[in-house]
Amino acid sequence: MLSKDLLVVGAGPAGLATAIQAAKNGVKDITVVDLNMKPGGQLFKQIHKFFGSHEHRAGIRGMDTGAAMLEEAQSLGVDIWLNSACVGFYDDKVACIEQGQPDGTKKIVFMKPKTIAICTGGQENVVRFTGWTTPGVMGAGAAQTMVNVNKVQPGKKIVMLGTGNVGLIVSYQLMQSGCDVVCLVEALPGINGYGVHASKISRAGVPIYTKHTIKEVKGNGPNGRVSEVTIVEIDPKFNHIPGTEKTFEADTVTLAAGLKPVSDLVKLQDIDLVFNGPFGGWVPVHNEKMQSTCKGIYVAGDTTGVEEANTALEEGNVAGVSIAEELGCITAAEADAKRKEIWERLDGLRMGPFGERRAAAKKEVMEQFPGVRA
Numbered sequence: 001m002l003s004k005d006l007l008v009v010g011a012g013p014a015g016l017a018t019a020i021q022a023a024k025n026g027v028k029d030i031t032v033v034d035l036n037m038k039p040g041g042q043l044f045k046q047i048h049k050f051f052g053s054h055e056h057r058a059g060i061r062g063m064d065t066g067a068a069m070l071e072e073a074q075s076l077g078v079d080i081w082l083n084s085a086c087v088g089f090y091d092d093k094v095a096c097i098e099q100g101q102p103d104g105t106k107k108i109v110f111m112k113p114k115t116i117a118i119c120t121g122g123q124e125n126v127v128r129f130t131g132w133t134t135p136g137v138m139g140a141g142a143a144q145t146m147v148n149v150n151k152v153q154p155g156k157k158i159v160m161l162g163t164g165n166v167g168l169i170v171s172y173q174l175m176q177s178g179c180d181v182v183c184l185v186e187a188l189p190g191i192n193g194y195g196v197h198a199s200k201i202s203r204a205g206v207p208i209y210t211k212h213t214i215k216e217v218k219g220n221g222p223n224g225r226v227s228e229v230t231i232v233e234i235d236p237k238f239n240h241i242p243g244t245e246k247t248f249e250a251d252t253v254t255l256a257a258g259l260k261p262v263s264d265l266v267k268l269q270d271i272d273l274v275f276n277g278p279f280g281g282w283v284p285v286h287n288e289k290m291q292s293t294c295k296g297i298y299v300a301g302d303t304t305g306v307e308e309a310n311t312a313l314e315e316g317n318v319a320g321v322s323i324a325e326e327l328g329c330i331t332a333a334e335a336d337a338k339r340k341e342i343w344e345r346l347d348g349l350r351m352g353p354f355g356e357r358r359a360a361a362k363k364e365v366m367e368q369f370p371g372v373r374a
């Protein structure tokens, strides 16, 4: 049994920031566990430069931010287990599968951490249509990992469903990798992401069909792979309009229809959850310390509501400070002062039309906080 001061699940910006901040404030024995072979969560797929303020790494590529955070965590002595998973909680113990054993076997390790931070991020929503399980239909994030991290094209001719920023950015990155993006399909009457990303795609001559959805995918390609995609116009109630179908030859369909928080581990604990539309689904109720309703368990980042990398990182900073406070490494007054500064930055990030919606959603979640149960 491994005793730990802090176990962080997830090495995305939220998890790495939690670990870094806790270590900087005196927490000693910290382990971060992540499913991926590379730490950084979504950041390592993001070869594009971020928007926003200088303070929040605007103009810097996500993957560079990930590398800098990893270096900082390691220099502070944080132990990072990659290719590993946190799979469950048993009374006061946590079960993790530690992979990467020299002989290729997997080892189940039980840990007894004094505190836990759940920073498991978000995942794509699935869209169902005839043929949605055909090989070659995948999440846009999976296609992005293939092309940006593993340097493999997910296919040659791609239909992208969704024109939010994920759909637009991934489409462009697929085009940069030499894939033919046949078209983008969007159910809303207009493009759902930033105009600047959409213009790059339109300038390259790729059509964007708004008020459309995918009607059917045929799998007559090699090994039953996608061979044809039929899209159709929809009315305001999402009904297909007969006679408006268009069929394209394609071998891949990528889905970018929004993200939802990954809440599996949160659900395994006795943590209160609340449904929040703007945040993408069920999220753990928490307070301004990023403390969940279970003693010793903190949450941060997309797990608490899908937003963006900088808010995830700042929430991780809050969690790290609060964990240092709970473990007696800093006083309540010191923790309050540090949290105040971070919250000012978080409030700054949640401004503007999109931000204000997220600020209201965060307030709504925190207002439900009933207190911590032992």
Ligand SMILES: Cc1cc2nc3c(=O)[nH]c(=O)nc-3n(C[C@H](O)[C@H](O)[C@H](O)COP(=O)(O)OP(=O)(O)OC[C@H]3O[C@@H](n4cnc5c(N)ncnc54)[C@H](O)[C@@H]3O)c2cc1C
Binding pocket: 009, 010, 011, 012, 013, 014, 015, 033, 034, 035, 036, 040, 041, 042, 043, 046, 049, 050, 051, 084, 085, 086, 087, 119, 120, 121, 122, 141, 144, 165, 166, 169, 170, 262, 265, 300, 301, 302, 303, 306, 307, 308, 309, 310, 312, 313
């Ligand atoms: C295509 C795309 C483009 C984006 N562009 C931008 C942008 O331009 N600017 C911006 O600010 N944000 C952007 N974002 C959003 C941003 O990347 C996320 O909001 C951010 O990464 C969330 O951080 P996180 O740490 O909460 O989660 P993640 O980065 O998702 O990290 C969570 C980690 O937890 C791990 N994990 C999950 N469950 C377990 C488990 N049981 N055991 C072990 N590990 C586990 C996962 O493997 C993952 O590494 C983009 C996202 C996408 C998908």
